Amino acid sequence: MEKLTRNNRIVVVTKILTENPNKVIGLSTFAEKLNAAKSTISEDILIVRKVMEKLNLGSIETIAGAAGGIKFIPGMSMDEKKSFALELCEMLKDKKRIVPGNYIYMTDVMFDPHVISKAGVILASSFADKDIDYVVTVETKGIPLAYEVAKNLGVQLITARRDTKITEGSTVTINYVSGTSGRIQQMSLSKKTLKPHSRCIFIDDFMKGGGTAKGIVDLLGEFESELIGIGILIDNIGSEKKLVTDYTAIVDFLGVNDDGEISMIPSEKFR
């Protein structure tokens, strides 16, 4: 391959880093792909790093040693996070979303890549320094969000199922009590899913009483693993006492009033 100009190399470096968040990439990978010396690549990376940091687009870390290289940690400025939380509130306050029982229809939002990709960066950045092994969720609506968080953190996603499947092999099933209804529910994970002594975060679309999060703690306990953080898109703060207290949410849902208006505001961190 012919030599590329600095401009051209910078396009490729930026694209590879953006597409591979939190993945350590050796300088030699770039050097081979771009047919350039490692010292040249280092200079390219320095330019990319400086502008990313200046504009709050994320940071680039250097990992020393034989398995070393660089990794990109996605970021977003606090202003952008706040304006995202506000936009999300506007989207969710639409009265047409109310379905019988005063529930809010939000399936479209949870499966909208434009919304979920940004929410994923925001929640991932809350846990970027926690040295996570896995992101855990429960089927179904939270899967795209949990997937984005896992992708941004460069780790594997694990999805607990409501029932067991023959394609999962041996499974561990636990019972847990829903925080709001008090009903007993089940969730399962394949024995093959995670290594013991893992550090996990739980990501979900909506939190009411926090019963599911408590269930996740028990389920991970069966794998001698630990829940070290919880991230939620929408927190129902109108709900009674929560079973968990330490978590990050992007927006707070306060309820539907008698005029059928939905009360939704950015969570405290993003106001």
Next chain:
Amino acid sequence: MEKLTRNNRIVVVTKILTENPNKVIGLSTFAEKLNAAKSTISEDILIVRKVMEKLNLGSIETIAGAAGGIKFIPGMSMDEKKSFALELCEMLKDKKRIVPGNYIYMTDVMFDPHVISKAGVILASSFADKDIDYVVTVETKGIPLAYEVAKNLGVQLITARRDTKITEGSTVTINYVSGTSGRIQQMSLSKKTLKPHSRCIFIDDFMKGGGTAKGIVDLLGEFESELIGIGILIDNIGSEKKLVTDYTAIVDFLGVNDDGEISMIPSEKFR
């Protein structure tokens, strides 16, 4: 904000395009963000476009008119697609994946962002010229892949459920016959999910008899909408006659032999 150099602007342009596939972005958005004239931005974009096309990283299209701008269409060279298909086969051929009943455990692969993000680009590029409104899947294992395809095509994801939920409002439920077991199954979609007369593709993790794909055709029919393509990660070609014939798969699964070896090869397109 102070002026940025061309190198710096190119980092930002590349990052925004990579993160927003198939989304039309006006030149003025870049101009404001980068504090530069539109003519300058046009030159930056030309540089990015040329190197992307030269290295098969994707293409950049110009959309004329008032709502115009540019959009990035992700791409991958055929060589890269083929080597991805081969790597995926190696990953799936591990004998430890066999669970009782000669099923292959592949949940970890379907929830691995490194695998699924590449598979998403490959499947999306098969449908890039089809003018799609929605990507449709059925819960649960195919959701991350379908989400990546939707993101790459810049459209909304729709997930059919096995049961109905109170948070979905009114739903449409259909019965369909599994292609392999002959059992009757159900799937549901909220009435709010999709606009009539939509063009959809169906994305799933695994195809056996094709019964689910046939069911999706019926379900979309209830919304006066059309299925115009099917994309699958793994095709069980050892399975009997298929109910559908026109689809794209990345790898073919031929079965498990008497020695407990898994036969898995890249699909014809990617050999």
